[in-house]
Amino acid sequence: MTSSSTVFEAAAIDQRAEARRSFLLVFSCTVIGALAQILVKQGTAQLGAHITLSQALGHPSLVARFCVGVITNLKLFIGYGMYGVNTFLMALALKGHELSRLYPIIALTYVWVTILSIFLLPGEHLNFFRTIGIGFIVGGVSVLGMKK
Amino acid sequence: MQTPLSSIILVLFGSFIGSFGAVFLKVGAEHMKGSLARLLTNYWLGVGIALYLLSSVFYMMGVSQGQLTVLYPMVSIGYIWAIVWARLFFKEPFTKAKIGGLAMIIFGVALINFGNA
DSSP states (O other), rough: OOOHHHHHHHHHHHHHHHHHHHHHHHHHHHHHHHHHHHHHHHHHHHHTTTOOOOOOOOHHHHHHHHHHHHHHHHHHHHHHHHHHHHHHHHHHHHHOHHHHHHHHHHHHHHHHHHHHHHHTTOOOOHHHHHHHHHHHHEEEEHHHSSSO | OOHHHHHHHHHHHHHHHHHHHHHHHHHHTOOOOOOOOHTTTTTTHHHHHEEEEEHHHHHHHHSSSHHHHHHGGGGGGGHHHHHHHHHHHOOOOOHHHHHHHHHHHHHHHHHHHHHOO
């Protein structure tokens, strides 16, 4: 009797420790992912391309030239490398866990990207509507995974 | 620095293409079995990855101009497509939480665009 309840308690502690580990892992992923976004923005800004959607669809050569610029850009290389590592870590963290419960943490990426943009990128600013808008997006992504 | 509409359109288009990538990856993952040879000939996964790469090209063309504080939140519109495709292709029901969440996301994206004007 005593021994079986200890086993259950140990299992519960294990489960909690594992849940905390995935929580922390996903949380770190959101920060790494946001930093990657900053690098991608800086990298593409260096390419200095002015392409619209209709130009891109009508002139594949423009897109090809853009892609050549992309694969030779260090910031984009590092940014997408971080993004790849991130995807791998996220897959690890989500293994055996319900993705839906982690949506509120994943949604934090929008907050980090906004904060980092203001500190690290030129010409970025927030205003009342943008701040409230990001709040709604974070809230919206958070509730997507709820049951019912 | 203003964020041009053409950049917003490119980012939205990229997230639309990427949402199909997710559909292919999900089907590919369901067909995933054992050997490396089977994995390499899993065309669903291949197409899914190709669509993701294509979507990131449009995303990059989009964010090369304008502000990331405006453009990055536009990616969240991808959740709309994901939920619609999940209903169409995988019979995943619309829940109250999904409808409420989508409404909040759309309102948030509208506010950010309003704040850009």
